[in-house]
Amino acid sequence: MTDVSAADSGGLVRFVSRRTRLLGMPALFVACILATALIHPDFGSFDVQSLALGALPLAMAAAAQTIVVISGGIDLSVGSLIAVSNVLAASLMQHASFGASLGIAVLILILGAAQGAINGLTVAISRIPDVVVTLTTGFIWGGVALLILERPGGGAPAAFLNIAAGADVSAWLPNALIVMIVVIAAIWLPIKLSRIGLLLYASGSDPVAAFRSGVDIRVARTLAYTFGGIACAAGGLALTMTTGIGAPLAGTYYTLSSVAAAVIGGVSLAGGRGGMVGPVIAALLLTLIPMDLVFLGIDPNYGQVIQGTLIVVVVMIGGFVTFMQERK
Amino acid sequence: AAGKYIVGVSNTLIGNGWREEMICSIKAEAEASGLVSKVIVANRNGGPSEQIADIRNLISAGANAIIINPSDREALNPIIKQAADKGIVVVAVDQAVSAPEAYVLTNDQVDYAKLGAKWLFDKLGGKGEVVEMRGIDGVPADADRHQGFDEVLKNYPNIHVTSIFTGWALNKTAQATKDLLASGKQIDGVWTSGIDSTVVDAYQTAGKPFVPVVGADNNGFIGQLINLKDKGLTGAAVSNPPAVGGAGLGLALDVLQKKEHPHVVKITPTVWDNTSEAGMDELKKAYNQKLDPFYSVAINVPPYTHYTMEQILACKGP
Amino acid sequence: MAAEQDSILDIRGVAKRFDSVVALRSADLKVRAGEVHALMGANGAGKSTLVKIITGVFPADSGDILIGGERKVFRSPAEARQAGIVSVYQDPAIVPDLTVAQNMRLARVGLDAVRTAMRSLGVERVDLSRAAREIDFATLRLIDLSRALASNPRILLLDEITAALPIDLAERVFAVVRDWRKRGASIIFISHRMAEVAALCDRATVLRDGVTVGVTATQGAEEKIVNMMLGTEVAKAAVSGAARAKQTASAAAPALEVRDLACGHGLRGVSFAVRPGEVLGVAALEGQGQEELFDCIAGVRRPDAGEIAADGKPLRFRHPADAVRAGLVLVPANRLQALLPQRPIRENVALPIFGRLKNWGPIAMKDERRRVEEAVRRLQIDTRASSELKRLSGGNQQKVAIARWLAAGFRVLLCFDPTRGIDVGTKRQIYSLLREVAQQGASVLLFTSELPEIRLACDRAIVLFGGRISGEMPADDADEARLLRAAHGLIAADAEATA
Amino acid sequence: MSAVLQFLKARTIVALILLLALFLIGIELVRPGTVTPLWASNALLFAAPLAIMGAGQTLVMLTGGIDLSVASVATGAAYLLATNASSGDFSAIALALALGLVVGAVNGVGVALLRVQPLIMTLGTGLMTGGAMIVYSQQMLASQPHVPAIIQTLGAGKIFSLVPVDLFLWIAVGALMLYGLNRTGFGRLIFAVGDNREACHLAGIRVWRVLFVDYLLCALFAAIAGLVLVGGTNAADLSLADSYLLPSVACVIIGGTSIFGGRGGYSGTIVGALILTALTSLLTLLDVAEPLKQILYGAIILSLAAAYARLTE
């Protein structure tokens, strides 16, 4: 009889190609760090801290976008959700004690989940495409942020700000990096390790097949946006933590860059494919690029050109590697 | 010139003519002073978080002085303190920061609005319908100007105001102005937060009689004030020189050479109207037919800046 | 009365319409406990729709479903599964980006039970940690079935599960089905292969145009079933294989010649030639290099070695467009690869015409309509749901994939299992169509997983085994037994002797 | 009732126009005296550049892509025109359109041949174009920029002070788009590639050619829209068209084109652009606070989209 199991021959190739996909981003990142150290021999713990601090909100935004995109959607309200949490935190925490500020942070995470759930339910029930829903709720949440705080202001207790500042464990392991890893892991691992992750990947990959396998697509979509909302709220808190204030417009920069980070990090916009490590590293990479431009002392007018080129080239390299593998 | 200082610049709004000119003035001043070996500009669209990152990178790149156009009053304080602790001179230009370590050299935005509004309300004889064309909601400079506008408005109970946000965008302003003109709403005067010539253009294409307009010292608007005076355009330009950038560097270099300086310097704006002799003279003197319409005509801020027109137009640093 | 008492599943007057298309008018179906019940009907008769209604994919517009005498409406396949009613749908319901194991967890099915089922189907060696998209279609169908079996169904619905399976794998499915019948489960079995139905099923319910037209025991009732399916007149008019016109051995240069073609692990050196006006059949078990062979000739893959020549001219393809230009056109096995699901039939059929830059300009609408209508007519495509291809029934979609080349024109038609999921009536139409095409001077290379088709449609057959040709014979000698032996690599010498 | 629904389902564009009409009635109810011929004429004037940019965006989104560089291209074209006007109207216009072709070609090569995701490719080229314009502007501080009279007429002129001149350009673009998408081979291919790229490949179509031309056309439309815009504002700065990026995508989606490609068309985009422009204008005239305006903007589009989904699903 014929052998239909085909598991034997392709095994090694698959092993390697899977690993390259997994290791590609970290390898690229390490290469970039080494390049940076070459450009700027003084590269030290101070810069590592700068990198982690700068990437903190973007990493959260990228995490939020990743969760939603994996489930087959896209969230163009990420920036506004971040803004709402940011101004809410800054206005509530202004005169709060450290303990109270932690309580407020939890409250804001819950509110973020609620906002995300509203996005998700609207998408699930109305049958309006994700893009339209989140584009418009993006305007709505942006307006809400302006209602909460008309101009930049507010504040937070020093102890709260110090959570992400400095490096308590080791100079080379800044607190911001620890916060980033712990928070994103706390959001992502429960998804990844539970049935929820399965639901998200399945409904993103092939909603029809998922439904026929017994998945309630609407539940899956709502869950994805809800977790995305939590990650956005964490992003808003991170913004408060790193800037000490609330700014109603500060979130706007994160909508597109979160999508860029997710895509550069190997998440397919078609849904169902990708992980969390890639986008987070992509967020670090996107923070490293402007840093290198400063170190190189490049005419800032060329900065934008170079940044655009680099973003394209990174993705191109990824595509080329897959292309060569497929041709094999 | 064999300068010895490295100068860092942090700017978080790009594609904006005023900011471009500000950066050019910094480069020009660096060139003219002969004291600077390198100007590093960290330039991108962003908020306080991005700006903090940029300042950290400038510190790391070894800047002796950092000129910032701050995106927020408070948010940068911790990093400014860190920079000052390392002996770096930090100058905030255009908008203020509250950090005591920083030198602040700003155009007084509250005054900017006050002067223009006062001129307009007086011109209207203290009564009428005024449109306030603001910038972007949630941005500090816009909030400051609105505050100044409101303070003056309190003294004119018979002036009624409609506020519109233009986003400092040409086409949005054009559409909003045309919509207002088409709506048949009574308009007696327009105060703008900088997108001025577009409003005048909208009146022209709509074929409506001009009403008094207040704008900034943009080259295009100043040209209109001069050339359209015969056609009935009255208006005033309030100065808001982007050369504060270069002035900030001048100040920083003074401090680096151990000259004493007050920490806060406010440049009070001036008003040039086309209804008075003196104003018209100033306008004609300032107008530069060749310059881009959205570049400010005020290229120097004495006594801080030392460069020539050619140098700022070349926009080249050491 | 007694029969109704026995029925574990009793469907009465179910109707369903999609916009203007009536999929089901009034379907009745009674299935007894412990029987294999065939659900028969031409393409578009409404079989798949009925399956989806039973398992809660979408609701019926009217009618009742009784299970064990109780009225039931399931709101989702998950609910149906819990009630012991499980389906393997016509299109795979396996999520491509998840691993096999994850797919099982998704459906809340125990892995041990799945392994047991996979063993019974002979696919236990599939690595459960592989992503489903990396697994070939046939195996995926068996995994889908294993998953269904693992949830221990009372009623199992199999929608054309054997359509994409080669004989050997289909046999395993039959064995498993028989085994489950013995255990008391009821199986609803949908297939267009009469022989299978006769051998496996106890009774058959026949749908025509969304209405149940009859129920019969399957034993010896093939003719009757066909008549019920197609309506008597149509059935009589259908062309039989015997009407095939014999091809005289022509001296003309081969339309297509393949020499020592090798590609990857699958294809290790194959040579043959197809004459103009000839239909050459290709028979093989799963994975013997037939896919690589067709892909190479159609320019989809580049061969590692060997030569392809058309009309004596050697050709090298860098893109399928090169092959199309040389007149070698492919009807791929998986229709999803060939079709534009959101576009109308007309655009699907006309598609290849626009491959040439000179046709990018204004479309000659009249000429296009004529061509398309001609192709649609020749294949008798049901155009009721023509505005979006994905709304067509599976069989009609398959016909569109062939129709486009009739409209565009070709020299050699490469048909990879074109009758997969096509009803008896249409199958005969397609055979006669292939003959007709050949008679007009074109050539056909036909791979089919249904061995009896070779005799009906081809002039000559080659059999692949292990990436090489293991047998070649004239169609008259290509009975199932010989083909099977060659397909297992048993009669290479024997075949040469005949040739 | 169900007959009406049936009809609307078959002709989604009618549903969309119905929504636009309802919306206009709503405006007139909320603020009587708003919907006048002059107001309508202004709405058309400002909808035209958006709809022309939307034409390009429609082409790209029908293939399942998106072009985030349109705003930079429009701005760049406008800026090039203004700064080169002194060297002659014709050459300035040609230069502006050439920018569109160059960026479009780069996008096309990246997306079609190198297979970079459209979103990333165009995000990158958008940054590159914007950056290049900044570099360029530094050399042009004293270039005596102005906008040629012909472009001013195009972007701001009105015949009998009622019929906007750019409407004619829009009609030409619209006719070209509707004819091109429905009646030419290239149009068919755009839908086909968006629906199933692999199927096109197997049917012998060189997909990259289709995509390349597609992105080229999109950028060209963006450059044309930039010219209309700068005609309307009579001056260019480097953020001229920034505020058009999201609306150019939004009007296509509101018009019923799927972001995954293969389904939709330009007629929906036309109505989408009109709805967005009318909405912006309404919000200007409603004297409410900015945050509320934003909330209203989002909420109204969302409810229109919801109504549309109910009518057509």
Ligand SMILES: Nc1ncnc2c1ncn2[C@@H]1O[C@H](COP(=O)(O)OP(=O)(O)OP(=O)(O)O)[C@@H](O)[C@H]1O
């Ligand atoms: N989602 C849908 N939208 C519109 N029409 C549909 C849809 N699904 C099925 N139909 C139509 O319903 C009819 C019955 O289709 P169904 O898939 O049940 O046929 P079938 O008997 O399974 O045929 P086949 O043997 O070809 O698979 C067909 O005319 C088909 O076009």
Ligand SMILES: Nc1ncnc2c1ncn2[C@@H]1O[C@H](COP(=O)(O)OP(=O)(O)OP(=O)(O)O)[C@@H](O)[C@H]1O
């Ligand atoms: N990721 C990639 N990186 C670099 N080159 C690529 C990549 N993907 C494809 N190419 C090259 O791009 C060219 C075009 O590819 P190809 O012929 O497959 O595309 P196409 O004909 O436009 O579309 P299709 O293959 O879908 O018909 C080829 O020369 C191929 O080698």
Ligand SMILES: [Mg+2]
């Ligand atoms: Mg079916």
Ligand SMILES: [Mg+2]
């Ligand atoms: Mg190709």
